[in-house]
Amino acid sequence: MAQLHNRISRRELKERILQDTTPRTTISFYCYFKIEEPAAFRNQLYIDLKALGVLGRIYLAEEGINAQVSVPTENFESFKSYLYTIEPLNGLRLNIAVDDDGKSFYVLDVKVRKKIVADGIDDPSFDMANKGRYVNAEQFNRLTNDPDTVVIDMRNHYEYEVGHFENAIEIPSDTFREQLPMAAAMMEADKNKNIIMYCTGGIRCEKASAYMLHRGFKNVFHLEGGIINYVNQVKQNGLDNKFHGKNFVFDQRLGERITEEIISKCHQCGKPADTHVNCVNDACHLLFIQCDKCKEKMEGTCSNECLDFIHLPEEEQKKLRSGIDKGRNVFNKAKSRLEKLSGS
Numbered sequence: 001m002a003q004l005h006n007r008i009s010r011r012e013l014k015e016r017i018l019q020d021t022t023p024r025t026t027i028s029f030y031c032y033f034k035i036e037e038p039a040a041f042r043n044q045l046y047i048d049l050k051a052l053g054v055l056g057r058i059y060l061a062e063e064g065i066n067a068q069v070s071v072p073t074e075n076f077e078s079f080k081s082y083l084y085t086i087e088p089l090n091g092l093r094l095n096i097a098v099d100d101d102g103k104s105f106y107v108l109d110v111k112v113r114k115k116i117v118a119d120g121i122d123d124p125s126f127d128m129a130n131k132g133r134y135v136n137a138e139q140f141n142r143l144t145n146d147p148d149t150v151v152i153d154m155r156n157h158y159e160y161e162v163g164h165f166e167n168a169i170e171i172p173s174d175t176f177r178e179q180l181p182m183a184a185a186m187m188e189a190d191k192n193k194n195i196i197m198y199c200t201g202g203i204r205c206e207k208a209s210a211y212m213l214h215r216g217f218k219n220v221f222h223l224e225g226g227i228i229n230y231v232n233q234v235k236q237n238g239l240d241n242k243f244h245g246k247n248f249v250f251d252q253r254l255g256e257r258i259t260e261e262i263i264s265k266c267h268q269c270g271k272p273a274d275t276h277v278n279c280v281n282d283a284c285h286l287l288f289i290q291c292d293k294c295k296e297k298m299e300g301t302c303s304n305e306c307l308d309f310i311h312l313p314e315e316e317q318k319k320l321r322s323g324i325d326k327g328r329n330v331f332n333k334a335k336s337r338l339e340k341l342s343g344s
Contacts (some may be wrong), residue, residue: 023073024103026070066117070105133209135223142221153170163246183211184212191218203226224271266289268294276289
């Protein structure tokens, strides 16, 4: 029987990728479509992608697929051809990473979930088939020159912090499920305006556009392929770039440099910085922004508490970490915790 799960330690796999010189391409894609048997679909997908040397994170649900992967560059065409043999994915747009070092992933995880985007929507009349209209980079630029257009960022606050579109409205929350009703409430007085929603690769803003239509809004658009596709189109077509800063990504890179502007600050000293790091304390792993000077001073930790912790004897650290999910904060930047970092 074919192996359906990774059996090598993640630490070893990560070290292998860091040492591997094989050129790799980072790709993201998603598609909302009906999957009758997600578990069976998952198993076959795992087998076929593993054979192509694919690494990354893929979520499946009855509503579709959401994937961020790294593919050996020499296998890119084979990978694309394979995906296109799956009828709902035939011709699907694949977002190629803007700033790629080939080290974005080091293991293949294919998981079945209740939804590919946790949205908190339980209304049975909600239908993803009724979604907003796509806009490409050129259309986005033209529409955003209109004062009757509102641009809404459907990413988390920490993604917005390091980079966003000009005049984009932030929905101040920690989760997408919180953002949806907040966005509708914030725009209630502007129902007749053009509303353009965007996110990293398109999956969240597509669902958000459907939600806004469900809530009675009329002129709803969403950026096709999100920031990643927008930036690639800007480069290919010589368009004006309206995105400033970094595009946060959920892989080992933690960000793609779009412009040289640094629009965020170190969470510890307040100086300009936009490098996300994970606290080196294995009992924390909080994701936060840290400048080089603070990284040296704090030894890669997020707080004095964590700094003290990493200097305890290893056996005492293990005892204190017992029962803690060490990975829980890798992509956790709850505002309440970040606010405590200042002055550490």
